[in-house]
Amino acid sequence: MVLVERDRQLALLSHLLRGCPHDAGSVVVVSGPVAVGKTELLHTFCEKAAGAGIRFLGAAVPPARRHQPFGLLGRLLNGARTPYAQRVDAAVTDTRRTDGRVELLVREAVARVFLDLSAAEPLLIGVDDVHHADTESLQCLLHLARRLERSRIMLVLGDQDRTGSAHSELRNGLTPHVHCRQIRLGPLSRDGVVALLAHELDPRVAHRLAPGAFAATGGNPLLVRALAEDWQASAGSAGREPPFSLVVADRFAERVVNCLHRLEPEALALARAVAVRGEAPRTGREAAPAGTGGTGTRALTRLLEGSGLLHQGRYRHQAARAAVLGDLDSRDRAEPHRHTARTAHTVDDGTRRRATSRAAGLSAAEHRVGSLAAQGHSNRQIAERLCITVSTVEQHLTQVYRKLQVKRRTDLPVSLRLEEARGPAFPRSAVPQVRQTVCR
Secondary structure (H helix, E strand, O other): OOOOOOHHHHHHHHHHHHHHHHOOOEEEEEEEOOOOOHHHHHHHHHHHHHOOOOEEEEEEOOHHHOOOOOHHHHHHHHHOOHHHHHHHHHHHOOOOEEOOEEOHHHHHHHHHHHHHHHHHOOEEEEEEOHHHOOHHHHHHHHHHHOOOOOOOEEEEEEEEOOOOOOOHHHHHHHOOOOOEEEEEOOOOOHHHHHHHHHHHOOHHHHHHHHHHHHHHHOOOHHHHHHHHHHHHHHHOOOOOOOOOOOEEOHHHHHHHHHHHOOOOHHHHHHHHHHHHHOOOOOOOOOOOOOOOOOOOHHHHHHHHHHOOOEEOOEEOOHHHHHHHHHHOOHHHHHHHHHHHHHHHHHOOHHHHHHHHHHHOOOOHHHHHHHHHHHOOOOHHHHHHHHOOOHHHHHHHHHHHHHHHOOOOHHHOOHHHHHHHHOOOOOOHHHHHHHHOEEOO
């Protein structure tokens, strides 16, 4: 896996690791939005460390195991000598908790196991997706982390950006300690997108596609690679000339859905609501979408924008929005509509009257086309659904934009989106068609 714009972070990790054999232990938290390359950075670093006389214990935490007590510790010690694993098993058996915390004697016993392991050879412990860790393992790791300053252990944790109090214990528990470092990963810059594409494509093609790729992904490396794969797939089609422009197709849509399901539940709920509504709530007059659990909508929106999925509260690319809609089943898709319909009553009467008077100038055909466009349907999908030509769809949309005084389909008012909520749901069969989009 090629890493772009990560040399500085790798150099810092390597520098800290060199101090490990000399009783200069450390803790590093690698954090950032979803799919910006935290896992790739950890894997690359740990592979390099494996050949440097360092013992490595590593584990990734699957979300399904987050409620298994001491599950992370068990996975870490799968690679340790049996007596050490047995000592941890004995320590955590019949564990008692005080005020929800693992008792001190147990945390100390677990920490001593890792410290004894490092006596024979320096130890590198890597945990990816620590935000999914079970509470008991996390408390034990935090206890160990506080004792590492004069040890032969380096602890590296991969943590995804979240909101609210989720695993605030990790952030608050490590911040005061001078031997704890934070490495922050963000999306790639425009130059970084060019460099990543150039690893996959001809450099001339990479430079040509990079502006559109950055606009569609915000620099998210996972999505940029997907666009390179889509272009290669199109270029490799029999009897076709390589496309001149960016191709946004199946791989991109798949990776968007992949990002979606890595999000915390509140962010996932907002991402789905934005796909249905067309944009994130912007004012206090709009209630938070269902499923966001009271977490601030602005904070969740910033989280999604940081991942490259959204820009200014809207999906960066209609294919991303269509992929999210396609991932919803009919029940999930209807819920944001019902919530929007309920909360629409909180908007003041003057705003509602203005939206209604604007929509009143549309013909029936324009309203049908506008409703489907507001839901993320492509012009070709709308044409097939309404049995009209793509040219006719374009003509209707021109009139819709003019009459409603908007510039793009994501600006279409809520009234049009609610009209679609009363009609047929977004068809799953239509999603592959919207995925084959060529940006011009």
